Amino acid sequence: MVPVQLIKQCKIFKMFSDKMIEQIASIGIPVTYKANEMLFNIDEPADNLAVLMKGRVEILTTKRTQFIPIHIVMPGEAFALSSMITGRFVSAARAAEDSEVCALPVDKMNAILEQDYKVAYFFMKQIAILVSSRLLRIHYQLDAAGPGFA
Numbered sequence: 001m002v003p004v005q006l007i008k009q010c011k012i013f014k015m016f017s018d019k020m021i022e023q024i025a026s027i028g029i030p031v032t033y034k035a036n037e038m039l040f041n042i043d044e045p046a047d048n049l050a051v052l053m054k055g056r057v058e059i060l061t062t063k064r065t066q067f068i069p070i071h072i073v074m075p076g077e078a079f080a081l082s083s084m085i086t087g088r089f090v091s092a093a094r095a096a097e098d099s100e101v102c103a104l105p106v107d108k109m110n111a112i113l114e115q116d117y118k119v120a121y122f123f124m125k126q127i128a129i130l131v132s133s134r135l136l137r138i139h140y141q142l143d144a145a146g147p148g149f150a
Contacts, residue, residue, distance in 0.1 A: 002028030046083035055099025
């Protein structure tokens, strides 16, 4: 279980009822990571949605053999979004500093979402917006990086 307030402050849960927020908090599993520790890697199975509780996490992509940071996750922000879509990670994540993460098992999240399909639709729309904005940011960063990453 994680604090209800953590779930309430996360933007992707803003349309959820208090009951659903409490259910989500009850399935949350706190996990700690040391600075520079990898949380997950590209193409690994993605069984948990994540919300950062403390610290900072870098979302990374790869080009050839090099990790390229594409986003910094701040406390209260959701990440590992592909867990809710494909079930596999499409990016990697590394703790930028000692961090604490709330892991939300996808199977339990789906059971909660099935209680209210309107909320589930809004939730998935929020995930789509976040994923597309991060994808645009990646394109801009790669353009700015120049031909060395092409």
